[in-house]
Amino acid sequence: MLALIATAMSVPAAADPLTDAVRQDLPSLIAIYRDLHAHPELSFHEVRSAAILAAEARKAGFEVTEKVGGTGVVAVLRNGPGPVVLLRTDMDALPLAETTGLPFASKARGKLANGEDVPVMHACGHDTHMTSWIATARRMAAIRGNWSGTLVMIAQPAEEIGAGARSMLADGLYTRFPKPDIAIAFHNSAALPAGTIGYAHGYTMANVDSVDVLVKGVGGHGAYPHLAKDPVVLAARIVTTLQALVSRETDPLESAVVTVGSFHGGLKHNVIPDDVRLQLTVRSYTPEVRKALLDGITRIARGEAIAAGLAEDRMPVVALRPDDRISASFNTEALTSTLGETLATRFGAEKVVRIKPQMGGEDFSEYWLADSKSVQSFLFWVGGVPPTKWQAAGGDVNKLASIHSPLWAPDAEAVIETATIAMTTVALRMMPQP
Secondary structure, three states: OHHHHHHHHOOOOOOOHHHHHHHHHHHHHHHHHHHHHHOOOOOOOOHHHHHHHHHHHHHHOOEEEEEEOOOEEEEEEEEOOOOEEEEEEEOOOEOOOOOOOOOOOOOOEEEOOOOOEEEOEOOOOHHHHHHHHHHHHHHHHHOHHHOOEEEEEEEEOOOOOOOHHHHHHHOOHHHHOOOOOEEEEEEEEEEEEOOOEEEOOEEEEOEEEEEEEEEEOEOEEOOOHHHOEOHHHHHHHHHHHHHHHHHOOOOOOOOEEEEEEEEEEOOOOOEEOOEEEEEEEEEEOOHHHHHHHHHHHHHHHHHHHHHOOOOHHHOOEEEEOHHHOEOOEEEOHHHHHHHHHHHHHHHOHHHEEEOOOOOOOOOOHHHHHOOOOOOEEEEEEEEEEOHHHHHHOOOOHHHOOOOOOOOOOOOHHHHHHHHHHHHHHHHHHHOOOO
């Protein structure tokens, strides 16, 4: 596999009108990319970014509607009879201080929902997504004589908090605008060399659930623990027993993750606190495994409390955070088979690879779930690791900066060029020639 990927890095797409047009457009696209990179915006604050994308879509000839689901943009190009194809980009950035050392590195700051002032960075590469969206809009408008149908291009807010897709759908994405037959998106990858395309069949990104657990006890003096009911010990037992949900209660051939990311309790060395607070992230693919994990968390927390001798009114409180809930993204089989072959034909089989599903979350799933009987979906990856860094690491992703890292700096030219050609190619494949 490493040999194939290394070979793929040195094989450019064959010269043709689409490739030539994208490469001629690259200087202006890179200027847009650097501007977006230097001015990142947090979730639901993507005002400047949305304005840039809306202006570019209008210039290309799209009917544009702004402020859909908050800061979302919907651009529609009607071009005769045929299917409705939705192409999506996300726009938001993360609360991180950039350390890439790039000359156009972000110095931006923003405010979280709680009012906290934080540095902001495009550590997930959404700046490359937005730039490729603009480039694809330009190409599809320029070659409208080659396809027939309706193209709906959306710029989505708040992917990082899993709320943007739901927000746009709630604001009438499928009722105010043409409802898609096909939804397509890409994400840049820190685990593939620049320009390589990866995709999975079926589940491609995981369910994400955030769970808060309030572990109650009876506080007291640290010197006299027998007079208290120590919630720190109880919480530690809950954390340990939760591991059995994956190791002993989930089919080994299924995928599941239960991670306790926060354990907070107590204020002083010699004081046993009244309670401890746990914060969990839970990952899965299927609805059945998702339910089993969430039910299991409640059962284990309560069971350990009973074993510790807690009264009924001191049972743990397990709360699922509905606003932080993301459902698994699913690449529908027929569409994935068709577009996987299309991409392999376009770029060469050595540059398009099957990859494993990821346990990260992506709210692109919502566009399929909103009507899974009639909407097909396809999410693919475009490698962003610069060739020199990939070769220096020997293809070992553990030696590379990951997305959401303050060091993540993709090979923007390769990502934007590859993604634009790929998005244009798959859109054309699904929209018949007039």
